[in-house]
Amino acid sequence: MNVVSIMAHQDDEMRCLGTMLKCRMRGDHLYFVTLTDGAKGMVQMPEMSAADAGAIRHAEMSALADAAGGDYINLREHDEFLFDTADVRMKLIEAIRATKADLIFTHSPHDYNLDHVTVNQLVRHCAMQSCLPVLPTSSMVLAQHPAVFECEPFGAFEFHPTHYVDITAYFDEKVRLLKHHRSQEVAMQQATGSGIEVICVRLDAYRGDLVGCRLAEAFAPMPGRGTIKPYPVLP
Secondary structure, X not given: OEEEEEEOOOOHHXXXXXXXXXXXXXXXXXXXXXXXXXXXXXXXXXXXXXXXXXXXXXXXXXXXXXXXXOEEEEEEEOOXXXXXOHHHHHHHHHHHHHHOOOEEEEOOOOOOOHHHHHHHHHHHHHHHHOOOOOOOOOOOOOOOOOEEEEEOOOOOOOOOOOEEEEOHHHHHHHHHHHOOOHHHHHHHHHHHOOOHHHHHHHHHHHXXXXXXXXXXXXXXXXXXXXXXXXXXXXX
16 A cells, blocks of 8 residues: 655654554555645744755655655645645645545544644545546646554543554664754754654553553544545555
């Protein structure tokens, strides 16, 4: 299968990367799609230009995707000013078709960041349109609707997962890959007092404890046309 993370920002794949690595082990190909340039993520250097900040975030995400054996697509919309427009919809439909997505991970509709919420809405619409011929793009229409799972949100938001993936064997690689986001390791330390590894292990251990393993990631299927399959999708 082709497994695609569709997120607002570079590093948002944090909530599904362990599962994606487990998908890779069974022979799946990985893709990472971000809708924004991530330029507002350099909270530790607010004087940096948007162009320079975006270039850093792009390079970090590119390095992670390469190290994971995957491919990266950056739609480069303005960070913190992402809107559901016709142009953005067409860009995302093309990205979904270009990746030949079978399985998509994306944001929850309940999140602290409206860029994340907007991506959820865009995926709901564009995943459906990716397998319909009414909106032509450079890439071929998908043969069938991809499965879509929503990842656990950041922050104190209620989340009711129905699917859990044991990522114990993949956690160390997950953290190692996420540390390609060097700028965000510094930003997280400054903003929350916790780095990437602590943020990951805190939630992954909690979810693992709920289902009888050491570390797990949790998901809920997106309720929508074609998004839920009558067969197992997650590893």
